[in-house]
Amino acid sequence: xxxxxxxxxxxxxWNISEGADPFGPDVRPAHPxxxxxxxxxxxxxxxxxxxxxxxxxxxxxxxxEQIMAKAAEVKTMLDNQxxxxxxxxxxxxxxxxxxxxxxxxxxxxxxxxxxxxxKQSIDIARAIGSxxxxxxxxxEGTYIREAKDAKLAYERLLETLNAMLDHDKEIEIxxxxxxxxxxxxxxxxxxxxxxxxxxxSNDHTRVKGLIESAHALLAGLxxxxxxxxxxxxxxxxxxxxxxQNGLKYxxxxxxxxxxxxxxxxxxxxxxxxxxxxxxxxxxxxVKAMRTQxxxxxxxxxxxxxxxxxxxxxKYRSLNQEQVANYRDARDYESLECLIMEHLLGV
Ligand code: XLS
Ligand code: MG
Numbered sequence: 001x002x003x004x005x006x007x008x009x010x011x012x013x014w015n016i017s018e019g020a021d022p023f024g025p026d027v028r029p030a031h032p033x034x035x036x037x038x039x040x041x042x043x044x045x046x047x048x049x050x051x052x053x054x055x056x057x058x059x060x061x062x063x064x065e066q067i068m069a070k071a072a073e074v075k076t077m078l079d080n081q082x083x084x085x086x087x088x089x090x091x092x093x094x095x096x097x098x099x100x101x102x103x104x105x106x107x108x109x110x111x112x113x114x115x116x117x118x119k120q121s122i123d124i125a126r127a128i129g130s131x132x133x134x135x136x137x138x139x140e141g142t143y144i145r146e147a148k149d150a151k152l153a154y155e156r157l158l159e160t161l162n163a164m165l166d167h168d169k170e171i172e173i174x175x176x177x178x179x180x181x182x183x184x185x186x187x188x189x190x191x192x193x194x195x196x197x198x199x200x201s202n203d204h205t206r207v208k209g210l211i212e213s214a215h216a217l218l219a220g221l222x223x224x225x226x227x228x229x230x231x232x233x234x235x236x237x238x239x240x241x242x243x244q245n246g247l248k249y250x251x252x253x254x255x256x257x258x259x260x261x262x263x264x265x266x267x268x269x270x271x272x273x274x275x276x277x278x279x280x281x282x283x284x285x286v287k288a289m290r291t292q293x294x295x296x297x298x299x300x301x302x303x304x305x306x307x308x309x310x311x312x313x314k315y316r317s318l319n320q321e322q323v324a325n326y327r328d329a330r331d332y333e334s335l336e337c338l339i340m341e342h343l344l345g346v
Contacts, residue, residue: 008280010084012050016297016298019288024290041081041082043305045301046082050087050130052091052117052120052124067123071128086132088133089176097114101114104153139182140183140188154187158201170206175197175198176212177189178218211236211240213243213255214242220247223262224268225269239266242255242287243255243256243258243259255286256304256311264311264314271316286304319338323335
């Protein structure tokens, strides 16, 4: 049942973007990250999600000391602005050493690079006051399945988790599954895969999941069921709410913009589990439409937050007694009508 949680919201600075897509360049001027952070509180967000190089731009060219000094500056900036760093994610998909993946690359030196960069991300996370690393395993997969030994790849992923847990005794690892893109097929496509790795690791209490709505939809799954699965294991550390219109490229549409009822059900599952009662964030990962004019474009973020809160109200005002009665009577036609009319406001 709902415990009337006051939700906390987060997003990453990459959500305020310039509109480039694989077929065309930027259409809006870049907005510097420092200026983006100043927008968070006024938009109703307090959590910031980072990639390692969002915290420390150009980190490849810097020494460890310089990296830690920059991280300390970012921590001060966050404290001054009343912002909370939710997580840091190693960006293991840009560098030439990650062309064929990092942890599962066939090249030993690529794998070593990936692990070093990941450990450095853990140090950066700790330095800015975050206890979590997100692993979106972008290129840990293949374009043709014969390219890698999949069994070995899973073993390598597990070894990586254990090395991370060992590197810092408090860090939590939140795995963000996605079934494809940029690879044809990824090795950790669903939360079930992620949590199996968690339980196989040396400390499963520190290995959890982050579920993105669009990623679940790309796997042909209902995001609310993916969330429920993680919640049943008390392993839903965060969410990336957004939307996706069918099995296409990753769209990161506004939450509820393509599948309103699916969005309602995500809210319902989160509310019923009391998600957020321990400070977990409602993270958004939404992309502004390329057609949008002006800069910086932030309306997709405020609107998605608003849609989420409207759906919370919809859930809280649903006649639960009627839901229970229809369930007991096995009258799902009436239950569907109740839900549809409630959502339609008639
Ligand atoms: C991609 C992911 C990514 C992670 C962090 O869809 O959302 O941005 O959250 O690497
Ligand atoms: Mg995401």
